[in-house]
Amino acid sequence: MPSVTTLLTLSINGQDHVFEAEGRTTLLDALREQLHLTGTKKGCDQGQCGACTVHLDGERVLSCLTLACQAEGRAVTTIEGLAGPDGALHAVQTAFLEEDAFQCGFCTPGQIMSAVACIREGHAGSEAEIREYMAGNLCRCGAYPHIVAAVRRAAEGLA
C-alpha cells in the first residue's frame, strides 16, 4: 500500500504553512518533523503527559492525539507563537522565569501552553484549582509548586 499524502494548509502562529502530509500524521509530528517547529515536545505520544500541548482556536489540545489534517482551517498556536512579534515574553513565560517553574525545561512549553489556557478558562482562581487544572501536564523534575506560583502570578498580572 503506497503512502497517500495530501497537501495541507495549516495556520500556525498566524502564518500559513503548506506541506504534504499523510492522513495519519499527527499534528505533533507535522510540527516537529516537517515544519521544524520543535518547541512543542513529545513526551509520550499517547496523550498521557501534556508535553505536546498546543492551542487550536485558543483551546488547549494534545497535538499527539490530533491529526494534522484536523487542524486545517483552525488557528494553531504553539510555544513559538506566544511571545510578541518584538520578542517580548508573554506574561506566563515571564512568570515561569521568575518563579523558577522548571528545571530541565522539557515539559515547559506544554506547561506554559496549558497555563495560558488555564487562566483563559477561568481556572486559576486558587492554588487548589490551578493544581487540578494543570494536572494533565507531567513534570518529572517536580517543578509543580513553582508552576502553581507562576500561574497565580501570571493570572493576577493578566486580571
Add this chain to the structure above:
Amino acid sequence: MTPLDPTPRRGDAGDGLGARLPRIDGRAKVRGAASYALDHPVEGVAHAVIVQSTIPAGRVRTIDTRAASAAPGVLLVLTPDSTPPLRAASTWTGEAPTQPEYRPLEHTIRYTGQQIAAVVAETLEQATEAAALLRVAYDREPAVAGMDDPAAGEGNPLPPLAIERGDAALAFAGAPVRLTAEYRTPREYQMPIEPHGLIARWEGDALTIWEHSQWLDGMARTYAEWFGIPFEKVRLISPYIGGGFGSKALALAHGALAALAARQLGRPVKLALTRPQTFTAFGGRAATRQVLELGATAEGRLLAIRQRGCNETSVDGVWIEPLSSVTALMYDLPNFSSQQHLVPVNTVLPFAKRAPGENPSAFGLECAMDELAYAVGVDPLALRLRNHAERDPQSGKPWSTRRLREAFAAGAEAFGWARRRMAPGSLREGRLLIGWGMAAGTYPVRRSPGEAMVRVLADGTVEVASSTSDMGTGAYTILAQTAAAVFSVPLAQVRVRLGDSSLPRAPVTGGSQMAGLMTGAVDKAARAAREELIGLALTDPRSPLRGVANTLAVEHGHLVPPRGEAPPLPIGALLTALGRDRIEALRDTLSENGLTPEDRYRAFTTVSSMRPPTDGDYSMHSWCAHFVEVAVDEALRSIRLRRIVTAFDAGRLYNPKLAESQIKGGIIMGIGQALLEGGMIDPRQARVLNNNLADYLLPTNADVPSIEVISVGEPDPHASALGGKGVGELGIVGVAPAIANAVFHATGKRVRELPITMADLV
C-alpha cells in the same frame, strides 16, 4: 544552541555565587528555543524505529522481513542475522571488555523488551508501520519473572558488600527491645519527560551524535570504542537534557543501532524510543527487599542492627543497589552486620535512579526507627537525637560537616512537630485521619576532577566552556556565577557553553558531584585567566597600567590599581591596547584529586577515579530531615499529602533558588515512590504491565502539597573547592519513610512495602 541570551540584568557583585538568580538558560526554555537532542535540524535524516522482544527468555529463531522491506519508504531492516557486530567497549567503570565483539542485536533473548530489530524509513510513520510488519518466531525458554518468583531462589551472596562491626548477633540477642521487619521497594523507573533518542550522522569516519547526555565524555568514549575510531572523531552534542535522573549517563544499545544504521545508509538517522520502550531499553531502580533486626535499650538507644537484603539484577549482568549505605552510618551504632544477595532475573539490567542505594536503604532504616520509637514510647525525633552519631561509625572518621541536628531543629520548628501527639489516630478532621511523620536522609559527597576553559574577550565578555551538562541542575547558571564572581562582572556578561564533547573534559553528571567539582574547575580556570590579565597589565609595554602599580585588583570588570594610582581600566580596553582579542586559561583539577596528566582520559571517560566520601581525613555527606502531614480518608482510604517541610545541609548553596528547586524535585519524586510508582510484572511473560505514563503513575501537580525547604548548611571546606556538598540526590532520600511513618500515625497501620496504596489500608 547555548544560552547566549541570558536575561539582561543590572549586575553587581550580587551576581556571584550564593545569589538567588534566575536560570540563564531560562529564556530559551520558556520560548521553546532550547534545542534538545531530537530538536536539531539535520538535513536528509531518516527515521528508525526499534522492535523489542515479546518473550522473556529464549532465542529469536527467524524474523521474516519481507513485508516490512517491501513497505513504502523503507530503507533498511536490521535483524540479528543482518547486523554486523561492533567492537566491544570497556565498561563505564573502566574495565576492559571480556569479549572482542558487541552485538546490539542478538538472537539470545534475556528479557521481554530487549531490542531485536530495527526498521529505518524515510518518515517516522513509514518506519512505525513497517516495524509492525516484522514477523518474529521465537524459541522460548523458561524465565524468572522477578525476585519473588519461586524460581529466583536466594540469589548470590555479595561478599564485598558484607559489613561486620562489633558482634551484632550477640548484641541483638541480649537487647531489651528487639524488633524485626521486612521492607520492600519495587522496580522504579526514572521516566524523564524527554524520552530517550538520538540523531547520528557520519561524515567519513567522523561521527556526530545529538543525544541527551549526563556524561558527554563517557558516552563519546563508548561510541568511539564500538566503532573503532579515535575518541576525537566522535562529537556528542547535548546542550539541553530533558531530565535524566541517572538514565542518560551511558551509551545504550539503541544508540549503537542508530549509529550503525546511519553508517550503513550513508545518511543521518534519527531514532526515538517510544514511551513504552523506555521501560526496558535501559534499567530503572532495582527492586529490593531487606529484613532489619533492631536491638535497643529500653530508652531506645540502638545496640545492634542486623540487615539481610537483596536486590534484583539481570541474568545479563551485575547491578548492586547497596542497601547498607545509610544503615551503616546514620546512627551511633556499635554493632552492625549486613549482608546482601543479588537475585538474577529476566529483566533489563537495572541501573542508577536518583540516590541508588541510599534511597531504599533509608526506606528500611527510617521506617524501622519509627517502629522502634513506638516500641519504646519515645518521640521519633527524640529517638533520632538520642542515637545521634558524633562521628562516622563505619569509617571512624569525623564528619566534615554534619548539621543534621540543626536540620531536625529547623524542620521541626517550621512544621510545629512539638505539638504532635504520639498515639496513632489521635489527629482527626471530620472523616480525615491526619498523620504526622518524619524521617532523615543523607547522601555522600563524591569527588572527581573537572576541566574548564575560561576566556575573556575584548568586549569584556567572559566565556566558560566545559563538556559537563545541565539537565535542569542549574549548571549553566552556577558556572556563570562562578566566573562572574572572579571577574566581578554582571552575569549578563558571562556566556557558558556546555554539553559538547569537543569542549574541555568533565566526568559524569551523577552522584550529585557536578556542582562541587565544576565550580572548582571554573573557579581555577577563571583565576588563572585573571592572573594572566593582571600580569600582562603590569608588565606588557603596551599596557596603560605598566609601571603604575605592582599589584592590581579586578573589580566590576576593571583592572584597579589598589591605591588609586590610575583610573580603573576596563578589561576590554586592556586587551585592545595589547592588540589581543582574548585571554584564555584551560585548567583541570586532576592534581587536587591525586591524579596526574596521564590519568586525564581515564579520569573523564570512566568513573574509576571518582573518590568515595571517606577518601581523606573526613567522612563527607549531605543531610536532611523531612516532616510530612498526610490525610487519609476514613471511608475511602485514599491518602493525600497536605504539607511537607524539609530542612537540609548540603553545605554552601551556589544558587539557593535553583538548589531549593532541585531539593523540591527530589521530594516530589519521593512522593511518587511512596504512593504511586512501581513496576507491575506479569509473572508469565516477565513483562512490565504498566509500561506507560497512565499506568506507571508519576506525581501530578494535583498530588503535590505545599513544600517548604530550609537550608541549614554552611560551607564545607573539605567537600569541594567552594564549600558545597551534593544537592541533586539528597532530597529524595527519606521522603518515602517519612510518608510511611505519617500513614502509620494517621491510621495505626504499618505498611512496609512501596508504593503504599489504598489497598494497603483496607
